[in-house]
Each structure stands twice: as C-alpha cells, then as structure tokens.
Amino acid sequence: MGNKLRLKEEHIGYLSNQPEQGMGYQIVDITLKNGQLLNDRIVLNSSYLKLNESEQIDLDDIAKIEIKINSENRS
Template identity: 40%
Template sequence: MVTYISLPEKFVAALEKLPETGMGYQVVKIKFKDGKILEKVMVINSDRIKLDKNIAIDFSQISKIELDH
C-alpha cells in the first residue's frame, strides 16, 4: 500500500532549492533527532513523501532532509 504524506512548508521550501533526482521528484534521506534515518524516500513535487509502508512521521522530530545519492 502506497501512502502520500504532505510535508510542512519549511521542508517544502528547503526541497524546492535542491535539484530534482528525476522529473518531478527527489530521492531524500530523512534524519531524525533520535538518530533514526529513513533512506531512499521519494518526494513528489517537493511537497509529498511517498511511502510504500504506512509509517507515522512526527515532523517535529526531523532534524534534516537531504538528497540521498
């Protein structure tokens, strides 16, 4: 089951400044304050995370979102 989660505006603004991985999407790494990392996460149009699993994300706990090469 694919889930799409809308990102808060502060992350959208940051991702809009980064290059796309492909047309209309970016592959990112999401780093959390507790040290957890979600790798190879697809973001569509800099504003929606695409997840293959139903994962709850607490956006207040994200320390950084960066491109995942």
C-alpha cells in the first residue's frame, strides 16, 4: 500500500488552505532540491505524502509542493 511521510508544518499549512480533489486528499507535484520531480502524488488530510514502496525521501529534500488543478481532466 506504500509508505507515508508526514509533511512539515509549513507544507501542511499551505495545503490546508488549498482545495481537495476528493474527500480527504489532494493531488500534488513535488519538486525535490536535487531537481527530481514527483508528479501526481497523493497527500492525505493535507498532512501525509503517500510514497511508492521503493521511494525513500527525507523531509528536507522537498523544495516545493504544488497543488494540481483538475481543469484539464474534466469530461
């Protein structure tokens, strides 16, 4: 089911003020300090980043979190 990482308070505060894409979750893009992008990731309750089984990142590796906007996915 994957592992979860509790985000820093600054990220939680930002996400708490953003819309949810579904009940209790948001879809985000994560930019790491090394330039790596983690696209379309799920954050639960504005607090927990859901990682793939094999991913190991440290909170300090996160440079930016951006909320995804669903406008292109409307049918």
